[in-house]
Amino acid sequence: MNGIKNLVANFERSEYTITIEKVGEGSVTKELISGTQTDNGYLFESSVKLTATPKKNWNFLRWEGDVESDSQSFGKVINDHITIRAVFIEFEDGDGSEDNPxxxxxxxxxxxxxxxxxxxxxxxxxxxxxxxxxxxxxxxxxxxxxxxxxxxxxxxxxxxxxxxxxxxxxxxxxxxxxxxxxxxxxxxxxxxxxxxxxxxxxxxxxxxxxxxxxxxxxxxxxxxxxxxxxxxxxxxxxxxxxxxxxxxxxxxxxxxxxxxxxxxxxxxxxxxxxxxxxxxxxxxxxxxxxxxxxxxxxxxxxxxxxxxxxxxxxx
CATH class of the missing domain: 2.160.20 (Pectate Lyase C-like)
Incomplete structure (x- = not known):
């Protein structure tokens, strides 16, 4: 029992989820660029491309939440759980407010x-x-x-x-x-x-x-x-x-x-x-x-x- 022992430490990448929410009419697709996709999400440091596609007669406005962007597609390296919201509108632009009609x-x-x-x-x-x-x-x-x-x-x-x-x-x-x-x-x-x-x-x-x-x-x-x-x-x-x-x-x-x-x-x-x-x-x-x-x-x-x-x- 006092002899030399060999120990092996096994490390696994953490698994994280991407939660998608939508405002208005449209769809969101997720494409794995690199890393590993699991049944429930993605392993740490996986790279994912998200694309928002508006329904006919709708327009994409922006992403909100843990990622803020006005680009219809963007890439994200996953190192935590994230929640993002794709906002679609029925107009060219704006949010209907007095400052941004x-x-x-x-x-x-x-x-x-x-x-x-x-x-x-x-x-x-x-x-x-x-x-x-x-x-x-x-x-x-x-x-x-x-x-x-x-x-x-x-x-x-x-x-x-x-x-x-x-x-x-x-x-x-x-x-x-x-x-x-x-x-x-x-x-x-x-x-x-x-x-x-x-x-x-x-x-x-x-x-x-x-x-x-x-x-x-x-x-x-x-x-x-x-x-x-x-x-x-x-x-x-x-x-x-x-x-x-x-x-x-x-x-x-x-x-x-x-x-x-x-x-x-x-x-x-x-x-x-x-x-x-x-x-x-x-x-x-x-x-x-x-x-x-x-x-x-x-x-x-x-x-x-x-x-x-x-x-x-x-x-």
Whole structure:
């Protein structure tokens, strides 16, 4: 027992795991570059490549967690347990905050604004919306923000800055029994909503009323507005054959500033900017042909204010 002994020490590499989390729609793949992969993870100092692949109409934004990167693929030497999160978004970039708004660059992304009603957006290119002509047999483009009545509604409460870009050839064909009683590019905007610096060109609007159309809020830009609209141009709008429509807003309780509309209406009781106005309109103008009461708005109410507004209308 007191003789010389030989001892052998066996060392094994520690095993570590990679936990993947995802925000949004997409997939993550792991590729072993060097080292050893086990049933439960990877041995110490193995090298692994991770790649994030967004689903169609989604974009990869960044990695979060124990690894922070905006590269879609990266390599990692494994020397501890790690948890990482792949973030996918439905927009070009941004996180929807006021400081880093979502970037809207195409028609699909414009429609998806309606799923993030309290977020902030900037438009980063002109948008060709001509595909809405055959997008959906019932609803080509769903208005952003829904109004059924005062008890059932879901308003846009964020900001949308068009940055001077335009949306052209948008077709909106809505049934009030499907998408509510407020129609336009934006259906319902509440007091927190702000939309500015945008041009709408060659919009087509066709509304089906299931009952009393006078209770509908229909405008080319916003159906029911309690928020603020600033520096918006509406032009080339024509071909409407129904009643009670606003060239910009259906019913306005909010503030409209520096808005100009150029429209040709074919129905009765049309307003060049709002159909009904309970709010304030400043430094705005309308030029076009309408039938019915017409002018700056179609149905006047006592608690309205028009300051420095111009109306050039053929009734």
């Amino acid at each position: 979502y970037q809207v660059a195409n028609l699909h992304q414009l429609q998806r604004v309606g799923s993030y009603l309290d977020r902030h957006f900037i438009q980063v290119s002109d948008i060709d919306a001509s595909k809405t002509q055959g997008w959906n047999p019932e609803v080509e483009f769903t208005p952003i923000g829904i109004w059924i009545d005062e008890h059932v509604n879901d308003a846009f409460s964020g900001t949308y800055n068009g940055q001077g870009f335009e949306i052209k050839d948008l077709s909106i064909r809505n049934r009030d029994d499907i998408i509510g009683r407020a129609s336009g590019l934006f259906g319902y905007v509440n007091e927190s909503g702000l939309i500015k610096n945008l041009t709408i060109q060659n919009l087509s609007l066709d509304i089906y009323y299931s009952d009393d159309f006078s209770s509908m809020h229909v405008g080319t830009f916003i159906g029911l507005n309690h928020g603020k609209i600033s520096s918006v141009l509406i032009k080339g709008i024509r071909g409407f054959n129904f009643n009670f429509l606003g060239g910009v807003v259906g019913t306005n309780y909010g503030e409209i500033v520096k808005v100009h509309s150029e429209v040709i209406f074919g129905g009765e009781d049309m307003g060049g900017i709002p159909d009904l106005n309970y709010g304030n309109i400043y430094n705005s103008s309308f030029i076009g042909n309408i039938r019915g009461f017409g002018g700056m708005e179609s149905r006047f109410w006592t608690k309205t204010k028009f300051i420095c507004c111009l109306c050039g209308v053929k009734l």
